[in-house]
Every structure is written in C-alpha cells, then in structure tokens.
Amino acid sequence: MVSTAQIAFLKGHGTENDFVIIPDHDGRLELSPAAVAQLCDRRAGLGADGVLRVVRSAAHPEARAMACEAEWFMDYRNSDGSIAEMCGNGVRVFARYLQRAGLAEEGDLAIATRAGVRRAHIAKAGPDGEPGGVTVAMGRAALPEGDVTVTVGERSWPARNVNMGNPHAVSFVDDLADAGNLYTAPGVSPAAAYPDGVNVEFVVDRGPRHVALRVHERGSGETRSCGTGACAVMVAAARRDGADPAVLGHPVTYTVDVPGGRLVISESPDGTVEMTGPAVIVAEGVLDASWAGIEPAAHAG
Numbered sequence: 001m002v003s004t005a006q007i008a009f010l011k012g013h014g015t016e017n018d019f020v021i022i023p024d025h026d027g028r029l030e031l032s033p034a035a036v037a038q039l040c041d042r043r044a045g046l047g048a049d050g051v052l053r054v055v056r057s058a059a060h061p062e063a064r065a066m067a068c069e070a071e072w073f074m075d076y077r078n079s080d081g082s083i084a085e086m087c088g089n090g091v092r093v094f095a096r097y098l099q100r101a102g103l104a105e106e107g108d109l110a111i112a113t114r115a116g117v118r119r120a121h122i123a124k125a126g127p128d129g130e131p132g133g134v135t136v137a138m139g140r141a142a143l144p145e146g147d148v149t150v151t152v153g154e155r156s157w158p159a160r161n162v163n164m165g166n167p168h169a170v171s172f173v174d175d176l177a178d179a180g181n182l183y184t185a186p187g188v189s190p191a192a193a194y195p196d197g198v199n200v201e202f203v204v205d206r207g208p209r210h211v212a213l214r215v216h217e218r219g220s221g222e223t224r225s226c227g228t229g230a231c232a233v234m235v236a237a238a239r240r241d242g243a244d245p246a247v248l249g250h251p252v253t254y255t256v257d258v259p260g261g262r263l264v265i266s267e268s269p270d271g272t273v274e275m276t277g278p279a280v281i282v283a284e285g286v287l288d289a290s291w292a293g294i295e296p297a298a299h300a301g
C-alpha cells in the first residue's frame with residue numbers, strides 16, 4: 001500500500017488576488033519552486049496567484065531575527081515559484097488565516113515578511129457577522145530617481161519608480177485598455193532600474209483622489225489586484241497631484257479600484273503608507289504531498 005502524506009491547505013483572496021495558504025507552523029516542509037507552480041496551476045492544480053506559507057518566525061532562517069516582534073512569518077511565493085519580498089493583499093489574507101485558526105484575534109498583530117515586520121489591524125466583524133476589513137501599515141515608499149519607460153506593443157508611457165519593499169513601475173494612461181491583454185510582461189526600461197524584475201501598474205483617474213489600476217505582476221502575470229501595487233499607485237498619484245502629505249502636513253487618502261474590488265490607501269506626513277481592504281478565506285482541505293511534490297524540509301525531524 002502506498003501511504004501519502006496529507007498536507008492541510010486553505011484558499012483565500014484579497015480583492016480577488018488569490019492565494020493557496022499552507023500552514024507549516026514549525027517549518028517542516030520544503031516548498032520548491034516547482035511545487036509552488038503546481039499548487040498555483042489553474043488547470044492542473046488548486047489555482048492561485050501565489051502561495052502564503054505560514055511559519056513561526058523562530059522556525060525560519062530568514063525570519064528568526066524578527067521573532068521577538070512578530071510570531072508568524074509570511075513566506076510568500078509568486079505563482080511561478082519565485083520569491084517576493086512582500087505581498088500587500090497576501091498579508092491581509094495571512095492575518096485572516098491567523099484569526100480563523102485561533103492564532104490571532106480581532107485588533108492589532110504583527111507579521112514578519114521579507115520586507116520587515118508589518119503591523120496589521122483586524123477590524124471587528126459587523127453585526128451580521130460580516131468580517132471586518134484588515135488594515136496594514138505598509139512602511140514607507142522609496143522613490144528612486146531616474147526616468148523609467150513602460151512599453152506595450154508600439155506604445156510607451158513614462159513611469160514612476162516606486163518601491164514598497166518590492167519594485168513597481170507606475171504609468172498613468174488614458175484608458176486601462178491601453179495596456180492590452182497583458183498576456184506577456186510589459187517592457188520596462190532602463191532594465192538597470194529593476195535588476196530583480198518589476199511589477200507594472202497602469203492607472204487612470206476616476207475622480208478626486210480616486211484612481212483605478214490594472215497590474216502585471218512579476219512572477220504571476222496579470223492579477224485582479226496587487227496591494228503593494230495599489231500603495232505604489234497611491235504614492236505616485238499623490239506626488240503627481242501635488243498632494244505630498246509631508247508638504248501638506250496631514251495624511252492624504254486615495255481610493256484605489258482594482259479589477260477585483262477596492263482598496264483605501266493613506267499616506268501620513270511621516271511617509272507611512274496604510275492600506276485597508278477585505279481578506280476572505282473561501283475553502284480549506286487537504287492535499288497529497290506527493291502530488292504537489294512537497295517534501296519534508298531537510299532539517300525537519
């Protein structure tokens with residue numbers, strides 16, 4: 001008889017940026033790029049834009065130093081198996097998982113990520129039991145100098161280089177359809193501005209301090225939302241609109257519509273960016289480790 005190890009998983013999304021969640025509290029699993037790609041495959045797998053592995057910070061070499069501040073580490077992978085520093089929608093869904101698993105309660109919690117510790121707040125559920133949103137302090141945006149150009153087919157636009165822990169190129173366009181089908185990654189130049197690749201956002205105005213975006217994510221293709229991308233867009237829009245909170249001396253808030261919903265993003269005069277949006281767990285189950293090619297970690301006992 002063949003015995004197959006079973007691995008628990010959940011599926012969740014934040015504004016339809018969807019994730020397979022793998023609880024691996026003690027860091028016992030080896031999640032290879034091929035295993036991640038298999039999990040995220042929308043025809044042969046569970047289907048997702050990325051994987052959130054939930055590991056105790058103390059049990060992960062990249063997070064051990066953050067363990068005194070944040071008990072849990074979000075080990076985020078893009079759907080092609082590549083590693084990214086940060087995922088804004090992912091961190092809200094990660095918080096929701098911790099709440100559902102009884103590992104966190106409504107209110108404040110800290111989550112370790114490769115971009116550092118992020119502080120989140122899970123709002124109280126509504127009177128009808130409707131889950132409250134999750135707010136995350138996303139850190140400060142870095143705005144590297146230098147001209148960047150985004151190209152799709154024959155068309156090009158100037159872009160703003162914004163780093164939210166991960167790299168973004170933000171282009172304001174006349175129409176979101178200008179981005180084309182986004183089956184392939186837009187061109188971004190100079191390549192030297194993004195040595196590790198880039199997420200590209202196309203943005204239109206919807207009204208005062210209200211924009212909408214489409215995004216092509218590094219490692220995942222076009223997705224229905226990108227939390228770090230929405231934050232990058234908010235900061236780029238505020239600079240374009242002459243609404244830098246550091247100059248105005250008060251916070252500035254934008255509504256950012258994404259194909260999968262709506263995020264509300266604020267920047268404080270000290271540069272801290274805060275994002276609020278939904279986080280939903282839609283399913284949970286078990287999978288065969290051998291099907292996914294997930295192995296016990298070499299150091300696991």
Ligand SMILES: N[C@@H](CCC[C@H](N)C(=O)O)C(=O)O
Pocket residue numbers: 017050078083084085086087088089090166167199217218219220223225226227228229
């Ligand atoms: N969807 C995420 C971003 C995920 C990482 C990104 N693809 C990268 O490689 O930087 C978000 O919500 O921020």
